[in-house]
Amino acid sequence: MFTGEFLGFLNLTWQAVAMLVIGGVLVGLGIAKKVEPVLLVPIGFGCILANIPLGGAAEAGGFLAVLREAGIHTEIFPLLIFIGVGAMIDFEPFLQRPYTILLGAAAQFGIFGTFFLAYLLGDGWLHVLDFSLQDAASIGIIGSADGPTSIYVATTLQSKYTAAIVVAAYSYMAMVPIIQPPIIKAMCSKEERALKMPSTAGIIPRKAKILFPIVTVLVVGLIAPKATPLIGCLMFGNLLRECGVVERLSLAAQNELANIVTILLGITVGGMMSGTEFLRLETILVFMLGIVAFSLDTVAGVFLGKIMCVLSGRKINPMIGACGISAFPMSSRVVQKLGLEANPYNHLLMHAAGANVAGQIASVVAGGIMLMLVPIFI
Amino acid sequence: MAIIFAVLGILLLVMILLSKLFKSKEKEGETGKQ
Numbered sequence: 282m283f284t285g286e287f288l289g290f291l292n293l294t295w296q297a298v299a300m301l302v303i304g305g306v307l308v309g310l311g312i313a314k315k316v317e318p319v320l321l322v323p324i325g326f327g328c329i330l331a332n333i334p335l336g337g338a339a340e341a342g343g344f345l346a347v348l349r350e351a352g353i354h355t356e357i358f359p360l361l362i363f364i365g366v367g368a369m370i371d372f373e374p375f376l377q378r379p380y381t382i383l384l385g386a387a388a389q390f391g392i393f394g395t396f397f398l399a400y401l402l403g404d405g406w407l408h409v410l411d412f413s414l415q416d417a418a419s420i421g422i423i424g425s426a427d428g429p430t431s432i433y434v435a436t437t438l439q440s441k442y443t444a445a446i447v448v449a450a451y452s453y454m455a456m457v458p459i460i461q462p463p464i465i466k467a468m469c470s471k472e473e474r475a476l477k478m479p480s481t482a483g484i485i486p487r488k489a490k491i492l493f494p495i496v497t498v499l500v501v502g503l504i505a506p507k508a509t510p511l512i513g514c515l516m517f518g519n520l521l522r523e524c525g526v527v528e529r530l531s532l533a534a535q536n537e538l539a540n541i542v543t544i545l546l547g548i549t550v551g552g553m554m555s556g557t558e559f560l561r562l563e564t565i566l567v568f569m570l571g572i573v574a575f576s577l578d579t580v581a582g583v584f585l586g587k588i589m590c591v592l593s594g595r596k597i598n599p600m601i602g603a604c605g606i607s608a609f610p611m612s613s614r615v616v617q618k619l620g621l622e623a624n625p626y627n628h629l630l631m632h633a634a635g636a637n638v639a640g641q642i643a644s645v646v647a648g649g650i651m652l653m654l655v656p657i658f659i
Numbered sequence: 660m661a662i663i664f665a666v667l668g669i670l671l672l673v674m675i676l677l678s679k680l681f682k683s684k685e686k687e688g689e690t691g692k693q
Contacts, residue, residue, distance in 0.1 A: 376674075379671055379674045379675065379678075380671070382667045382670060382671050383664070383667065383668070383671070385667065386660075386663045386664045386667045386668075389660070389663055390660060393660055486681055488681065489677065489678065489681055492677065493674075496670075496673055496674070496677065497670060500666070500669055500670045500673055501666060501670065504665075504666045504669065505662070505666055642667070642670075643663065643667055646663055646666050646667060647663055650662050650663060650666070654662075
């Protein structure tokens with residue numbers, strides 16, 4: 282009877298201890314360093330709960346396992362969060378500059394570049410790592426810089442590394458101010474960074490803002506049907522916001538829905554971080570490949586930005602290409618800051634925001650395309 | 660990558676067409692009032 286109280290201690294393995302420490306680090310990063318606290322605190326805590334021996338939270342029948350079955354395996358959680366995200370996004374900066382959709386497209390290059398790299402390291406060629414086609418595609422999707430898309434694709438493809446992929450995606454989104462500036466500065470001269478963009482004063486009519494989500498779902502869904510749940514939920518949320526007749530639904534989507542699902546999603550993802558699954562060489566490589574994905578995104582976005590700068594007669598600052606990744610608003614703020622550093626009169630925020638929200642759409646399309654293509658090659 | 664550009668390129672085209680449609684309807688509305 283007495284030893285029963287210490288059974289947890291007696292069953293501690295080194296993997297469990299390591300994961301308890303990692304869980305603590307994630308919680309610490311979220312609280313002390315304010316690195317995406319909204320996600321890292323629940324994820325870290327879920328990790329701690331899942332790795333307490335004999336706690337049973339993440340085992341069959343445990344509450345974390347129930348949440349995993351109900352919300353992750355069914356793909357419901359990321360889709361519900363996307364309704365909230367859609368309700369929070371104002372697409373006006375993008376609608377005023379629709380050409381930024383091309384920058385969004387270019388900035389998804391990191392997804393495919395990283396996918397090929399991961400697959401070549403794994404089952405595709407070198408067999409150095411245990412990366413199947415589905416795993417490689419899921420690792421590549423870290424480059425979407427979008428948490429719900431990463432979770433949705435990794436879960437649908439049943440990747441072994443879903444937990445690591447999700448933690449990497451959210452962590453690197455917060456690290457955009459560290460990852461992007463050196464690449465942007467290396468690719469753009471001071472003259473280019475100082476380039477002022479003419480302000481676009483066009484007012485977008487309310488009807489256009491209402492039609493936009495509907496048209497987008499139809500266009501994207503009819504061409505890339507696997508993207509329908511993601512783009513559908515994102516645009517449904519946006520329609521709630523823009524139609525103006527369901528204010529309380531819009532507010533609920535932005536607040537209660539988004540926050541409740543974030544809590545449940547975070548703790549559930551943390552619950553997936555079990556020692557035996559997480560403490561592998563492949564996990565470290567997933568994190569490294571995540572940085573590669575973000576870097577390739579930035580390079581490709583800026584590269585197209587430079588081409589558009591030349592073609593437009595130097596009316597487009599190439600830096601806004603870096604905002605084609607979906608990390609909103611971190612990436613816009615990075616470009617705004619770099620623009621002001623080069624030229625104190627250079628306010629790029631709204632132009633950058635246009636590219637940033639365009640990147641949100643592009644990342645969802647990229648996720649859908651990945652889901653469309655992977656089953657063909659299995 | 661080509662598929663992404665294709666899908667988003669089509670979306671861009673549709674948006675441009677719709678914006679032209681909105682502008683022409685606004686002009687019709689203005690000439691109607693005159």
